[in-house]
Amino acid sequence: MKPARFDYHRASTTLEAVALIDDLGEEAKFIAGGQSLVPMMNFRLARPSALIDIMHIGDLDSIQRDGDALVVGALTRHRTLETSTDPTLMGGFALLPTAARWIGHTPIRTRGTIGGSLMHADASAEWCMMARLFNAQLRLEGPRGRRTVAADDWFQGMFSTAADFNELLVEIRFTTPRQCGALAEFSRRHGDFATAAVAVAFDVVDDRLCNVGIVIGGVEGVPVRAGEAETLLEGASVGAVDVDGAARSAAAGVAPMESEPREAAYRRHLVDTLTRRAIHDALATGVQ
Amino acid sequence: MSESREITLTVNGERHLIVVEPRRTLADVLRIDLGLTGTHVGCEHGICGACTVLMDDEPVRACLIFGVQADGSSVRTVEGLAVKGELTDLQQAFSRHHALQCGFCTPGFLMLAEGYLATTPAPDPVAVREMASANLCRCTGYQGIVDAIVEVAEHRFRQRPI
Ligand SMILES: Cc1cc2nc3c(=O)[nH]c(=O)nc-3n(C[C@H](O)[C@H](O)[C@H](O)COP(=O)(O)OP(=O)(O)OC[C@H]3O[C@@H](n4cnc5c(N)ncnc54)[C@H](O)[C@@H]3O)c2cc1C
Numbered sequence A: 001m002k003p004a005r006f007d008y009h010r011a012s013t014t015l016e017a018v019a020l021i022d023d024l025g026e027e028a029k030f031i032a033g034g035q036s037l038v039p040m041m042n043f044r045l046a047r048p049s050a051l052i053d054i055m056h057i058g059d060l061d062s063i064q065r066d067g068d069a070l071v072v073g074a075l076t077r078h079r080t081l082e083t084s085t086d087p088t089l090m091g092g093f094a095l096l097p098t099a100a101r102w103i104g105h106t107p108i109r110t111r112g113t114i115g116g117s118l119m120h121a122d123a124s125a126e127w128c129m130m131a132r133l134f135n136a137q138l139r140l141e142g143p144r145g146r147r148t149v150a151a152d153d154w155f156q157g158m159f160s161t162a163a164d165f166n167e168l169l170v171e172i173r174f175t176t177p178r179q180c181g182a183l184a185e186f187s188r189r190h191g192d193f194a195t196a197a198v199a200v201a202f203d204v205v206d207d208r209l210c211n212v213g214i215v216i217g218g219v220e221g222v223p224v225r226a227g228e229a230e231t232l233l234e235g236a237s238v239g240a241v242d243v244d245g246a247a248r249s250a251a252a253g254v255a256p257m258e259s260e261p262r263e264a265a266y267r268r269h270l271v272d273t274l275t276r277r278a279i280h281d282a283l284a285t286g287v288q
Numbered sequence B: 001m002s003e004s005r006e007i008t009l010t011v012n013g014e015r016h017l018i019v020v021e022p023r024r025t026l027a028d029v030l031r032i033d034l035g036l037t038g039t040h041v042g043c044e045h046g047i048c049g050a051c052t053v054l055m056d057d058e059p060v061r062a063c064l065i066f067g068v069q070a071d072g073s074s075v076r077t078v079e080g081l082a083v084k085g086e087l088t089d090l091q092q093a094f095s096r097h098h099a100l101q102c103g104f105c106t107p108g109f110l111m112l113a114e115g116y117l118a119t120t121p122a123p124d125p126v127a128v129r130e131m132a133s134a135n136l137c138r139c140t141g142y143q144g145i146v147d148a149i150v151e152v153a154e155h156r157f158r159q160r161p162i
C-alpha cells in the first residue's frame, strides 16, 4: 500500500529538530532510518501529519570511548556498529557488533539506526536488549533541556518508552563493559525479529563469574532481566557453572505473552534452551 | 510541506531534477517518475528485497525510503548494469546457473550482490548464502543464485588489478 499524505521537514541541528516537533505537535514524527516507521506508514498503521528528517544532524553518528563507557550517537546505523570491531574502541562491548548482525538483513542495517530501534522499543530488538544488558543511559534533548534515563526505566510497555513526543534521543551510553558475552536467538525465518532471545554477559575474576547480566527479549512486552538466574551465577567458579539451574530459573521467572494457546509454555521452553546456549557461548568467549 | 518538493537524484550516472510528493517512495520515484521499471515492488515493507537498489553504493530497500529523504544522493539500479545491451559478468552468471525463472526477484538480487561484492571481494559460499538471505525468491530455491554470485566473486578476485 501507499502511505497517507504528510509534510516533510529536514532538521540540521538537534535544537532545530526539537523546536520543529514542539511546534508541529504530537501528530508529527521524527524519521531516522525509516526501517520501522516507513513499513508502518505503508500499511497505514501510522499516519503522521509531518515527518522531521533527523538524518542530516551531523554530530549524532559516532562511536566513542569515555573511560569505561561506550558512547554511541543515536543516528549511528546498525551497519556501522556491526563493522566496528576494533578492540581498542569496543573492548568490553564486543557483543555489540555481534548483536548487530542479528538485525534483519544488510539492506535494513545500512539504513536503520540504534536510536530508532530504542525509540521503536520492540521487546525483542537487539539494541533494546543490549541497552539493558550493558546498563545504558539514554540521553534525551527536549524543549525544556536535556535529561538522562536509565535503560531499566526506559521501557514502559510494548512499543512504549519514557521519552515524550517532543524529545529527541541523542546519545546512548553503555556503562558496564564485560569480558564475556553472548546472544542466543530463535526465529522461524532467518533475519526476522526473534520469537525469543537471551543475552548474557559477565566478567571473570579469579576464575569466578561476576557482574552477571542476563536479559530476555521477545517474551514479555519489554526486555526483562532474569534477576534470580543472575544471582545464581554470580560468584560461580568457571568450571562449575550451574547452567541447568540458571536456565530453569530464567524460564520460571518470565511471564510470557500468550496470544495463542500453549504459546506461553513454548516461549518458556525457548527461554530455557536459549539461556543454556547463551551461557555456554559466553563462557567460550572468555576462553579465546 | 505536503505539496510537492523538488529533489535532485543521480541515477545510473545521470542527474535528474524531479518534483515529488513527500509520500512517494524511492521505488516509486524510480518507476513512475523516471520510468525505470526494472526496480520491482513486492511487499512494500522491507521483507522481499525485490526493490533493492544501491544508494551511495550501499544496498537499501527502495520501498522504505521516501524520495525526499534520498534528495542529493546517487542511486544505481538494474538498468545501470548492462552497457549497450552487453550483460555484466554477474548477469551472465545468473543466466548460466538458472538463477532466475520468472525473474521478478532478479533485479533486487543483482543489486544486492553488486553492493556486497564491492565491499567483500573474496567471500566464502556460507557468507554469500547469509547475504543472499536478505531477499526472497519464490522460484529458484536459491542454489543457482548462490552459485552465480560465488562464481563471479571468485572470477573477479582472480582478475583484480594487483
Ligand atoms: C525486514 C525488517 C527486519 C527487521 N528485523 C529487525 C530485527 O531482527 N531486530 C531489530 O531490532 N530490528 C529489526 N528491524 C527494525 C530496524 O532495526 C529499524 O531500523 C529500527 O527498529 C528503527 O530504526 P530506524 O532508524 O529505522 O527508525 P525509524 O523507523 O526512522 O523510527 C522509528 C521510531 O522511532 C522514532 N525515532 C527515530 N529516531 C529517533 C530519535 N533519535 N529520537 C526520537 N525518536 C526517534 C521515530 O519517530 C519512529 O517513531 C527490521 C526492519 C525490517 C524492515
Ligand code: FES
Pocket: B040, B041, B042, B043, B044, B045, B046, B047, B048, B049, B050, B051, B052, B061, B062, B063, B064
Ligand atoms: S518491495 Fe521493498 S522489500 Fe519488498
Ligand code: FES
Pocket: B099, B100, B101, B102, B103, B104, B105, B106, B136, B137, B138, B139, B140
Ligand atoms: S525467479 Fe521468480 S521469484 Fe525469483
